[in-house]
Amino acid sequence: MSLDTIQQDRSQASATGVPADQISTGADLEELEARFRPIFARIHETARERDRERRLPRTEIDELRRAGFGALRVPKVFGGAGASITQLTGLLTELSAADPNVNQALRGHLAFVEDRLWQHRDTDQSRWFHRFVAGDLVGNAWTEVGDVRVGEVQTRVTRQSDGDYLASGRKYYTTGSIFADWIDLYAQRAEDGVPVIAAVSTHQDGVVIENDWNGFGQRTTGSGTTILQDARVAPEEITVFAERFPYQTAFYQLSHLASQAGIARGAVDELVELVRQRVRVYSHGSSARWHEDPLVLQQVGIADAEAFAARTTAERVGETLQQLYLAHCRGDGAREREFVDAGELDASRGQSVNTKLSLDVATRIFNALGASAASEDLGLDRHWRNARTVSSHNPVIFKERVIGDWLVNGTPLPYAWAIGRERDEQGARA
Template identity: 55%
Template sequence: MTAHQHQLPAALSNGTDYESLAARFRPIFARIAEGTVERERNRALPYEPIEWLKKAGFGAVRVPQEFGGAGASLPQLFQLLIELAAADSNVPQALRGHFAFVEDRLNAHAGQSQETWFKRFVAGDLVGCAWTEVGAVKIGDVITRVSRKGEQWVVNGTKYYSTGSIFSDWIDLFARRDDNGQDVIAAISTRQPGVKQSDDWDGFGQRTTGSGTSVFEDAVVEEENIIDFASRFKYQTAFYQLVLLAVLAGSGRGALRDFSAEVGKRTRVFSTGNAAAVNQDPQVLQVIGKASGQVYAAEAATLRAAAAAQRAYLAHFGADAEAERQANIAAELESAQAQVASVELVLRATSDLFNALGASATSVAKQLDRHWRNARTASSHNPVIYKERIIGDWHVNGTEPPYVWQIGGGAKQS
């Protein structure tokens, strides 16, 4: 055994008793659910719900127990996120950047102590993200820069889709160093005048995720919080996709719950129906039953893909580089396969459930359409058509999937 292997941490987040863990948070999830329709109707950001979760230690569920966290496995984390998404699908997506940064610090712990960050997570600190640039940026370029100014390192640039950052204590920001051209992650405190955030996301779904613009003007970043992007955990894209899959599965769960309740209390029937009460109409019950199966399959696919990501996490702490590589390939492919299945299943379920009710189901007051709108929006990230091609390329040609991708301006066509 090498000296480096002796330094590997014994504390890994390999799982805990799920029912005990979930019991801590289910009362909060129920409380969050109570205000979801009103927040959706008024486009009110979920500051209070996120604060409830923060104080309850939700952001530290993946932190090893030895450092004060829950030590949850990845399947357990994503099962929790599905439950939370059923209450309000905006909230887990708002926490997407946080859990990704936690995951990165968990992986970094293989080579160095991350106790400082673990303590922050346990204390309730949340991390947002700011990666995407808009405008004239081309594929492969990074406009946001980290540079030296006097005795300090500062960040200047503008990011869009800054999901969750408006609720956060820190921002996980993708940038490029001016001195050496290296791509880095800058972990920036939001408690400074150089960080300005706006809630200007204008999508028709997932409207309260805090996914707007972040502007950085000489925002100070400590040198120890400038992290080489090449060291980022390798299954990161699978992880980000898994959060969206949890959002999808939870949206399906929420839709199934709400439509079932509406069917159960509906008194008006159609003359073309099959029973004197809607809740006894076999065709209506079939609609609910089919949606239940679709949501079940989406959730099962998500948790199976989460198990692959957990294996990649554990492989990072082993001494077998090829085993880790294969685990990362599996994590990426399985998250993509689950995406292909879940998008179709949940979009179909959240649309077809309207067949169980009349036109009154389209009432803005009820906000039943939010489930489809939110699922459609979450499904639009990381285009599924490209994931299908990547999966096919692996099966046919053995081509390893990409672990990082970007969006930006392409070459002009003649």
């Protein structure tokens, strides 16, 4: 189908929804698994070493990019795979079993793709779809640290006489931007104070990205500082933040759920091999052979069941968000509103569940192996460090409170939130 035909279909469909062939309803999963599982295996081979050395997965991400991983959700008519969110979740879980840091590094890109899919119902996004298919990746630059109060943003985009904008500011936790061609930048438009999203090309002198993330987990996600100094942005690459896809918080959390599920599965896979190989036993154990000890096997079984539950939870959330996406594309406003709430609620529930499951698995593996499992050569501690870190980004204590408040009091769910210093209001300490 020609680009002219696609654009004509778009103009005719704006009132009723997206043309059927421009909706990502699902791909040939067996083909996707055959394409990406060998890459996942190669990523796993170097994961332990890269974690130990804090070496960024540039080669690994580039291989995924060239294989079309960044275009999984792009509709087939534009050259993408047309995968559903549920299918994407399964693949992200498998990728995270190999190395959850790579999934985390691509989180901002996948969310930006999802927003382009959402916007496509009302505004043609084919130029972005073609960029994704060509291999362009998008990083994330939203959070500011330091003397910034909740709800405020210091980064500005300022309109110039030629119509372009210049972006200036400093961001931290800019996950994935060090690997990316574009930055998904949250800023304030100087001319009217409106919060906006600016797609900023990283291929210019005004963008400096530093690998200064020093977390004890997720060491190789590239989640450091991005500095923008008069970085040029075309006006068509700026959108109003309020128009962002409404399930963005749930979608970002879905990436974490897949990471947690993958961490659990990766830990179980290593546990199984180590139990099979172990020959030393305890005099007060339950068997003369470690791999036949019923208590050891019980620990393996529980860990496997928890990993299964974590993946099932993540995929359930993915299916809810897929139904929301489909309702929007088809112009079904009632179902769209229904699934906006369901998506946020399911993602919050999933966070509560998968946080506990992933951390339990990452601890349980040591119960089934003994002190030798603490060897740095094995690197088993990375599973717990990664699980603990990914589970700390969006504090689960607040999400669990949100669930209870919604159930008991009918309090609306938060679809976007911010972090910063306390507000100076009603006597609160600034």
